[in-house]
Amino acid sequence: xxxxxxxxxxxxxxEGASLELRCNYSYGATPYLFWYVQSPGQGLQLLLKYFxxxxxxxxxxxxxAEFKRSQSSFNLRKPSVHWSDAAEYFCAVEGVAGGSYIPxxxxxxxxxxxx
Amino acid sequence: xxxxxxxxxxxxxxxxxxxxxxxxxISEHNRLYWYRQTLGQGPEFLTYFQNEAQLEKSRxxxxxxxxxxxxxxxxxxxxxxxxxxxxxxxxxxxxxxxGGNEQFFGPGTxxxxx
Numbered sequence: 001x002x003x004x005x006x007x008x009x010x011x012x013x014x015e016g017a018s019l020e021l022r023c024n025y026s027y028g029a030t031p032y033l034f035w036y037v038q039s040p041g042q043g044l045q046l047l048l049k050y051f052x053x054x055x056x057x058x059x060x061x062x063x064x065a066e067f068k069r070s071q072s073s074f075n076l077r078k079p080s081v082h083w084s085d086a087a088e089y090f091c092a093v094e095g096v097a098g099g100s101y102i103p104x105x106x107x108x109x110x111x112x113x114x115x
Numbered sequence: 116x117x118x119x120x121x122x123x124x125x126x127x128x129x130x131x132x133x134x135x136x137x138x139x140x141i142s143e144h145n146r147l148y149w150y151r152q153t154l155g156q157g158p159e160f161l162t163y164f165q166n167e168a169q170l171e172k173s174r175x176x177x178x179x180x181x182x183x184x185x186x187x188x189x190x191x192x193x194x195x196x197x198x199x200x201x202x203x204x205x206x207x208x209x210x211x212x213x214g215g216n217e218q219f220f221g222p223g224t225x226x227x228x229x
């Protein structure tokens with residue numbers, strides 16, 4: 001069975017500082033990997049995804065993520081955080097189980113941005 | 116296209132009542148997912164459809180829950196004999212097949228069971 005761990009429930013950063021949100025997954029092969037963002041009162045929005053190819057993936061809003069097979073990780077980064085980045089961030093994996101693609105989300109990391 | 120819509124946005128019901136939620140996906144999307152999200156947790160997969168066929172159901176899904184997607188367009192999620200533990204945000208998402216594509220989420224239906 002696949003699983004996702006986001007070890008940090010909350011992360012607090014100052015505006016302009018760099019950010020790294022951690023995500024570890026468990027799956028027998030390389031799954032599809034995603035990062036979604038959920039702003040208050042908004043639906044989840046895809047930031048970026050990875051399945052194969054270059055292990056450094058660029059996404060929207062200046063985010064990037066790096067896939068590390070040896071560590072089963074897919075950490076999200078941003079070099080300079082803006083106040084508008086304050087939101088809930090979810091890592092997700094989607095692996096094939098019996099021919100069906102079943103998505104599993106982590107519990108999320110809440111990002112707090114101080115001015 | 117205005118994206119994925121869900122109705123109602125909020126539902127308050129008494130324990131034991133039945134409730135039904137509706138999801139209208141992006142029109143060209145053939146996959147439709149239902150999730151449940153509780154406070155401090157990520158979306159928990161409930162079920163998904165490809166066109167009108169329900170391809171997968173979570174083992175955690177009680178038999179009080181049923182979902183349909185007639186004609187492969189909108190979908191409904193019904194909860195019978197609601198319990199207080201059913202209180203949650205119910206999310207709908209749609210995507211293109213095959214798997215691994217971006218899911219587009221609706222705003223959710225918040226259910227409160229008194």
